Amino acid sequence: GNSVTQMEGPVTLSEEAFLTINCTYTATGYPSLFWYVQYPGEGLQLLLKATKADDKGSNKGFEATYRKETTSFHLEKGSVQVSDSAVYFCALGTRGGGSNYKLTFGKGTLLTVNP
Amino acid sequence: NAGVTQTPKFQVLKTGQSMTLQCAQDMNHEYMSWYRQDPGMGLRLIHYSVGAGITDQGEVPNGYNVSRSTTEDFPLRLLSAAPSQTSVYFCASSYLAGARTNEQFFGPGTRLTVL
Numbered sequence: 666g667n668s669v670t671q672m673e674g675p676v677t678l679s680e681e682a683f684l685t686i687n688c689t690y691t692a693t694g695y696p697s698l699f700w701y702v703q704y705p706g707e708g709l710q711l712l713l714k715a716t717k718a719d720d721k722g723s724n725k726g727f728e729a730t731y732r733k734e735t736t737s738f739h740l741e742k743g744s745v746q747v748s749d750s751a752v753y754f755c756a757l758g759t760r761g762g763g764s765n766y767k768l769t770f771g772k773g774t775l776l777t778v779n780p
Numbered sequence: 781n782a783g784v785t786q787t788p789k790f791q792v793l794k795t796g797q798s799m800t801l802q803c804a805q806d807m808n809h810e811y812m813s814w815y816r817q818d819p820g821m822g823l824r825l826i827h828y829s830v831g832a833g834i835t836d837q838g839e840v841p842n843g844y845n846v847s848r849s850t851t852e853d854f855p856l857r858l859l860s861a862a863p864s865q866t867s868v869y870f871c872a873s874s875y876l877a878g879a880r881t882n883e884q885f886f887g888p889g890t891r892l893t894v895l
Contacts, residue, residue: 669822697881708784708870708886709823716881754822760880766811766830767838768872768884770822 667692671755671771678745678778686740686774688729688755696757698722698731698738699768703752712740712753745778752776782806784887786871792893793861801856801890803871810876812854813884816840816867823870829854830876861894868892 671688678684690696697716701709713722718733727742738755755771787802805812813828825838829848843865845857854873858865868891872884 673820699883701886708888709872710886711883714881714883758880758882766828766876766880767825768813768823770815770824772820772822 667696667757667759667767667769669755669757669769669771671753672774673772675775675777678776680747680778680780681744682778684740684742684745684749684776686753686755686776688738688740688771690736690738690755690757692736692757692759692769694759696759698729699756699758700727700729700738700740701754701756701770703754703773705751709754745776747778747780750776750778784871784873784885786869786887786890788890789888790891792895793858794895795862797861798857798859799861801858801869801871801892803854803856803887804852805854805871805873805885806852807873807885808851809873809885810851811882811884812848812871812873813838814844814846814854814856815870815872817870817889818867826856826869858892861892863894866892866894 668691699714700712702712713724715722715731721730752773760766784805814826815823827846829835871887874882874884
């Protein structure tokens with residue numbers, strides 16, 4: 666079956682520090698890969714995505730590259746801000762037979778950025 | 781556009797009570813789904829629908845019913861609430877065409893406590 670393993674954290678950084686959150690996956694077929702972010706008290710929103718091998722997704726200074734050879738999709742940001750404090754979820758999207766479409770999520774990583 | 785809306789935001793039930801969590805979207809999305817979020821578990825798929833009149837089970841469907849009479853609405857019913865159903869529930873929607881690569885839009889969530 667499909668699964669996502671991500672660094673569980675919590676991760677605590679100082680402002681302007683470099684961020685890496687590791688994500689690896691197991692999937693049948695050819696998944697799309699996503700990072701979603703959940704700010705306190707809110708629902709999830711898409712941060713970035715990549716739909717094929719070697720694609721790089723980027724948004725708001727965050728980046729992640731779809732590495733098929735290592736089945737990874739690590740999230741990075743060069744200089745974090747206090748406003749980046751949130752829970753980050755790695756997810757893979759697959760489509761089975763017919764209309765069976767599913768997002769499989771990792772457990773989430775809580776990031777706290779201190780001023 | 782309101783996006784994906786969910787009501788109520790908070791709910792407390794007693795064991796054995798029934799209730800319906802409401803979800804609506806105004807983006808004309810064919811695909812709608814319900815997830816539950818538990819600490820350390822990420823999000824798990826409960827039920828999903830690919831259009832009016834069509835629903836199917838996800839990863840953790842037991843104890844929940846759904847129906848889809850319109851494109852806009854996708855209510856989740858708890859028939860006889862149990863403490864194990866204490867969780868945060870998220871509704872999500874997306875276009876079905878190219879579903880493997882599509883962003884899913886999430887509602888703000890319903891926090892349910894079963895005593």
